[in-house]
Amino acid sequence: MSPTELSSKYDSKEVETKWYTLWEKNGYFRPQSDQNKSTVHGPQITEKKTVDRGPSTVDSPYVIVIPPPNVTGILHVGHALNNSIQDILTRWNRMKGRDTLWVPGVDHAGIATQNVVEKKLAKEKITRQQIGREKFLEHVWKWKEENGSTITRQLRRLGASCDWSRERFTMDEGLSKAVREAFVTLYERGLIYQGDYIINWCPRCQTALSDEEAEHKEVEGGLYYIKYPISVSEAKGSPVAQFIIVATTRPETMLGDTAVAVNPNDERYKYLIGKKLLLPLVNREIPVIADEFVDPQFGTGAVKVTPAHDPNDFEMGNRHKLERINVMHPDGKINEKGGPYNGMDRFEARKKIIVDLEALGLFVEKKKHKHAVGHCYRCATIVEPYLSKQWFVKMKPLAEKALKAHAAGKTKFYPDRWTKVYTNWLEGIRDWCISRQIWWGHQVPVWYCQKCQEGRGKKEEGREKKDASLFSLPSSLGIIVARETPIKCPTCGGTDLQQDPDVLDTWFSSWLWPFSTLGWPNKTDDLKHFYPTSDLITAPEIIFFWVARMIMAGVEFMGEVPFSKIYIHGTVRAEGGLKMSKSLGNSIDPIEVIDEMGADALRFSMIMLSAQDVYLSREKFEVGRNFVNKLWNASRFVLMNLGSSTVDSRQSTERNQDTETVDHGLLTVDFLPNRWILSRLSKVTETVDKYLNEFSLAQAASELYHFVWNDYCDWFIELSKPVLEKGSAAEKSETQQILLFVLETIMRLLHPFIPFITEEIWQKLKELSANSDQSSETIMLAPWPKSSDFPRDAQAEKSIEWLQNAVSGIRDLRTRVNLPPSQTVQAVVATANQEVKKVFEAFIPQIKVLGRLDSLTIESNFQKSKAYLGNAFADFEVFIKIEGLVNPEEERKRSQKKIAEVEGWIKGITSKLSNENFVKNAPSEIIDQEKLKLSDAQKLLKAYHEHLSLFQ
């Protein structure tokens, strides 16, 4: 096969491997600025640089950081969409000549990864507790070495043009340094504290979770009504009631009750306030307290108070100085404080307690009760509000700065409606619990001096009783918060230092991502050059987890928001609306799709569907597959029909006497269809740019799809066939040039969307083209098309539209009378446009043009095509000699209706134009617009009247 031929079938696998390897090897993914310095990063860009794209000083670098996928992750359709979008934007900006960087990386995903490795060890009957922290972490690192690059390999299959020489991992050395820097800085600014609070506890993972990590789901549960008897010690005299009935959704927590609360204004219970109750099963005396929090309308208006197991009760406990009795082990089993229930699982205990209360006659009833219950986002276990000592970040001050930046217009969400979601969350922000009781992650950079601690323990004892809720961390008490691992205690010089065993929330490293990946806290060149980044592309579900926190971190640590535009794309769902997920078994493996149809097909299909949430099924990928196939075959056609000579689109050709020579920027073109396709190309180029600028990737793709398929293939290529066969030498040669030129431009326009096939085809076209624009060694670095290089030609567009309508109209009539394709029909076309007439006569097959009608008379054996109505402003008629098909009655009615409509329109514009206020105040261009509309409407009215007259 010659180097300029294409095989009859596109082999996506071969092409994809070939080009991706080459791109990466040649350093095309790296920012252009890298070539100016000898960096240590990856391969050098060896080959000569491409084209001069004009002054590059005006453009700031274009930078995206990848939302780091979990190291345990495998590419799912959500990743495929997210990264396709990022790649499109990256490639587009790179072609526009901007210094472009897409930073890739992977997240260590604390709990998720730990779970995976634990499961793996469980198969060998090993628990992490058995082997200890150090050994376990070795296993995790080993697992990471062996399996951690799956996702980045898969991103390569997708075509992602990330700068892999800058790939980062949230646990690598640099990022660990960043994490410590952030923690200590916040600590120094008084924004980090440790304290005993009710947090979300996952009894399975045995760790604290942040509020965002507890997913609330509606659950059909029970509301249990239980009698709490009034203590006999209070029963002197004659109490009106023997007991108070409380309502609870979690009866097992009653073991830790230390009060019952009622609303101070609740008449039913007022007299009981201050009295003592006898807590059933436990037989502890607890007081009745009054608290505004209690809603008299709910349940019985009396609430059991369990400060150690419920956030509200915790608050009440603080207000009333109640004791906190923790009745649960970290694994969710009742502890020794729970007396006879010691050792039982919380849900088991719930059942048993109800049975026991029933036996005592203290259980009233269980009512059905729908309420939201928190579930662990990793393992879906019901989380337990649990009292424990954790590290927190004070978020208010951070959120305020982020809000200020937003008010100053520094962050913009696309689509805009997410803005409010973001600001609302910031406004109601709560402190962030950042410590986790797992092993895989960044260990809290806090050390305790054993010696000082002993002394402190004694001091603390006295005060713990008073207020254990919160204590600051005076370093004098042997607590060391440091960037570098300390060797000895600064207070006493002791060397027995123990690091806090907790690790930090995974998001505590992710929120630093936009600057930690560029080298922070070191003042690196990358950081200086590439921060802040440009766009952030992500899914709605991590706006709180990640986006908002990154913005806060950026403002706090860098003094600048990390990115200015945030594009939130849709969620990928299965047909029927359910989110695609492995657990539901309704997911599609993108790698399978790539194997089967190619990465380009996958990307293009997903982007076409991405105007909002993406509803996927296997069949949906056929759109992209078919398109890729179409493109391949159109290219084959062009390459087969170029003739042997190399084409230079600038070269002049012999001019046709009849037609005007039109200068199309770079090109000089005569022939009407050629002028038309260039004009369409111009329009499409402009539109694609506009859509990409506003993140409307689906519209951009759709625009290109229809241009290629309908304009280029269906009309231009089809029209070129008779031209190549029987056109004049000049027409023929010009058409060949334009076929090539437009195809080459199409490749560049499509390259960001479907990088592989466009590179493959472009390389072949390049060899045939003498156009200097195409001299770069890869399409990746070829310049992005500029619509000004081939400006619009309104006249040509109008003429071809005329022709299209006429041809369609004739074909319509042909089908309706069942004419075989081979049969020529006689047609009369009426047009004053000589060019159109010429194209029609010379190149529209199977239609014999009889002549030209200047007046609208119809011979009886000619039938009028409905193409007449195709464009009310186009002054043409088509008649072909076939038996009757037009219904005059219908035509008359339609005309009358239209006439009435247009008359109303004219009336409206006229009244607007005669409105004094309007004429006086409206901007002149608006008035001109109205006048133009009026004249158009009058023309239209005339056309309809003429049409009507044909059928009177």
Added chain:
RNA sequence: GGGCGGUUAGUUCAGUUGGUUAGAACGCUACCUUGACAUGGUAGAGGUCACAGGUUCGAGUCCUGUACCGCCCACCA
């Protein structure tokens, strides 16, 4: 409980500031094995733009209300 989004062809969705005949893809019907492509071509059928009011010469588009669907947030036990 609060907030947000949606309701347009058989299906999945576009529809920019109100304006000629509401578009596309898939599906469907008829014809076409035409030397780029049957993963194709030509043509066609198919819509009371959820419902009820309102503004306007004119509403899928703006306003008010209703119904249904979906999503997010939320410490009333």
